[in-house]
Amino acid sequence: MPVDVIIVGAGPAGIACAVQLKHQGVNFVLLESKRIGGLLVNANLVENMPLLPPLSGAEAVGLLKEKLKDLEIKVTYSTVTSIEKSGNVFNVTHSSGRLSARYVVIATGTVPKRIESFEVSPKVVYEPLELFSVSEKKIAIAGSGEAAFDSALSLSKSNRVTLFTKHSEFHISPHLHSRVAKNEKIVIMHSNPIKRVCEKGDKLLIMAGSFKDCYDNLLISIGRKANRRLLSPELLNDKRIFLAGDVKHGKLGQVAIALGNGIEVAQNIVSYLRNKT
Ligand SMILES: Cc1cc2nc3c(=O)[nH]c(=O)nc-3n(C[C@H](O)[C@H](O)[C@H](O)COP(=O)(O)OP(=O)(O)OC[C@H]3O[C@@H](n4cnc5c(N)ncnc54)[C@H](O)[C@@H]3O)c2cc1C
Missing domain, CATH: 3.50.50.60 (FAD/NAD(P)-binding domain)
Incomplete structure (x- = not known):
């Protein structure tokens, strides 16, 4: 039936x-x-x-x-x-x-919209939930929208976070932007999108323009x-x-x-x- x-x-x-x-x-x-x-x-x-x-x-x-x-x-x-x-x-x-x-x-x-070439290890994720239990780590986030900024706030409670954004102007609420801007554990790399990701030992080497550094995790939040x-x-x-x-x-x-x-x-x-x- x-x-x-x-x-x-x-x-x-x-x-x-x-x-x-x-x-x-x-x-x-x-x-x-x-x-x-x-x-x-x-x-x-x-x-x-x-x-x-x-x-x-x-x-x-x-x-x-x-x-x-x-x-x-x-x-x-x-x-x-x-x-x-x-x-x-x-x-x-x-x-x-x-x-x-x-x-x-x-x-x-x-x-999620994916960037397959960045998916070099399980340390690269598409939902902040997968990193909620992580602490004392360096986390990179690729994205410029509400979800990327919101995730930066969640993950900065126990970690240091770098947001790599494509644009210098963001289509997000001014309230959310000001909370992120005031947060000392979040760095925003304006107009500096990630170009390449590769494994380096147990870390991820992230390259954006002339910038390169190692991170523990990458959250891709590009829509x-x-x-x-x-x-x-x-x-x-x-x-x-x-x-x-x-x-x-x-x-x-x-x-x-x-x-x-x-x-x-x-x-x-x-x-x-x-x-x-
Ligand atoms: C970081 C972040 C912050 C957010 N903050 C806010 C906020 O502050 N305010 C706000 O209003 N919204 C916010 N949102 C958005 C909000 O979470 C979504 O708009 C809402 O969850 C959408 O609900 P939904 O039921 O349409 O879809 P979803 O929540 O995506 O649920 C869809 C469900 O369908 C299931 N499913 C998919 N395919 C199948 C299948 N084939 N068989 C069985 N089950 C399946 C999935 O597992 C999932 O559980 C946020 C989202 C994110 C990612």
């Missing part, structure tokens, strides 16, 4: 959708490949949610987990590998089985793009497939928008189900 809805991804968008469907009495399965809360755990300080005080990403994920627990919403840990349409249902194959549903919500977020690998052009245009959160906008967005999108998609599905379309 198909379920009404399969939600792919338990980040903020997928969770908001699940919570709303639960309130509306719709049956669904919520599938997640890695961790509840998605990218949000990486955030240093989430200050832009009007109904909540400023929270760390980890605290915000804690609230999402509590909500799932209170409403007895189960998360199935499994990676969706393909979606195929057959008549009026979608067959969803995931790493531990196969399910079918009348509607599918894609809340798969984003994937993200929509994670739409499950969607063929036909599925993308199918009115029973819904996109919610960052995957919809095609880039790293804001958690409040992802939450709102998840709720909106759930409400649309509820009205389709009531009208039996």
